Amino acid sequence: MGPGPGNPYPEVTEALGRPLMGHLDPAFLALMDETNERLRAVWRTTNPLTFALSGTGSAGMEAAFVNVVRPRDVVVVGVNGAFGERMCEVARRCGAEIVRVEAPWGQPLDPEQLLAAHPSPAVIAVVHAETSTGVRNDVGCLGHGKGDALLVVDCVTSLGGMPVEIDGWGVDLAYSGTQKCLGVPPGLAPFTASERARERFVDRPQSWYLDLSMIADYVSAGGSRAYHHTAPISMVYALHAGLGVLLGEGLEASWARHAECGEVLQDGLARLGLEPFAAEGHRLAQLTSVVVPPDVLPTGLDEAACRRLLLDRYGIEIGGGLGPVAGKVWRVGLMGHTARLRNVTLLLAALEELFSP
Numbered sequence: 001m002g003p004g005p006g007n008p009y010p011e012v013t014e015a016l017g018r019p020l021m022g023h024l025d026p027a028f029l030a031l032m033d034e035t036n037e038r039l040r041a042v043w044r045t046t047n048p049l050t051f052a053l054s055g056t057g058s059a060g061m062e063a064a065f066v067n068v069v070r071p072r073d074v075v076v077v078g079v080n081g082a083f084g085e086r087m088c089e090v091a092r093r094c095g096a097e098i099v100r101v102e103a104p105w106g107q108p109l110d111p112e113q114l115l116a117a118h119p120s121p122a123v124i125a126v127v128h129a130e131t132s133t134g135v136r137n138d139v140g141c142l143g144h145g146k147g148d149a150l151l152v153v154d155c156v157t158s159l160g161g162m163p164v165e166i167d168g169w170g171v172d173l174a175y176s177g178t179q180k181c182l183g184v185p186p187g188l189a190p191f192t193a194s195e196r197a198r199e200r201f202v203d204r205p206q207s208w209y210l211d212l213s214m215i216a217d218y219v220s221a222g223g224s225r226a227y228h229h230t231a232p233i234s235m236v237y238a239l240h241a242g243l244g245v246l247l248g249e250g251l252e253a254s255w256a257r258h259a260e261c262g263e264v265l266q267d268g269l270a271r272l273g274l275e276p277f278a279a280e281g282h283r284l285a286q287l288t289s290v291v292v293p294p295d296v297l298p299t300g301l302d303e304a305a306c307r308r309l310l311l312d313r314y315g316i317e318i319g320g321g322l323g324p325v326a327g328k329v330w331r332v333g334l335m336g337h338t339a340r341l342r343n344v345t346l347l348l349a350a351l352e353e354l355f356s357p
């Protein structure tokens, strides 16, 4: 959904416009260190290797796999949407032997099934918030049963919008993206790796750019910094500012704001005849998915044309379905600064106007 009137995040916009500094300027390094400190607070971790990877969320996914998966390693992957599928493809390219644990689109994964899928996997990987379906997968209980495996969790759509506890849940590698619930433009992938994960880093991963051992020498606080690549200065400013806004509001308050907006939206959509697509009890607040029956749409408009009208007439952008549910569901994001009740009110009123004969 569009940001609505006014600028909801002046801090982030202002940060993007700040004059540049050299990427090795002590003032910039101090700001980067502080950004990493803020990330530790948001991830709820003490992991020293916690930083913002240069690249979008997908770069975070790739870094998580290429640094710990060796050819023929067994990797258990939970698949109940597009991003679980993508994890399989990334692991496959590392030469992994993939064990898929599936659930239908719209349904959550069974954590017991993930843990029982193989006696000694190298990695268990799961998407926390499946943006393609609006489903939350339970990851909090996986850490206890992971055994020797490393637990990899995709937190691209969960971080900032719902509880994420890296240390409390025993997650070894996690990545996110700036443009989802952190409310910062796309371009960085917040990343964290446990000491346990670091001990298992592959010596010379397939990717030079995403080699975490080399990156660690550049981003880790203190000591001598070895140049690896130029940090995207303006994006780090923006993330620093966005995390400041989030921590200023308070993580719990942000989770509660997302939860409230999602609930009001889901109630309102049901009243308009749009039934929820994601399984009850596992619905994301920040990404609401609903089934769109053709007969609720204005005469002569298909679901894509209706979404286009929402954008053109009301300035509201909502997403269509992906993969097997393309053309059948809508996905409504309420992430970061867009998770506001006024946006929910606007969308519900717009739909009511469009749907009325």
Ligand SMILES: *Cc1c(COP(=O)(O)O)cnc(C)c1O
Pocket (backbone or CB within 6 Å): 056, 057, 058, 059, 061, 083, 127, 129, 130, 131, 132, 154, 156, 157, 177, 186
């Ligand atoms: C958006 C998303 C990604 C990919 O992130 P990009 O920033 O688009 O590269 C990965 N996983 C999930 C769950 C996502 O929602």
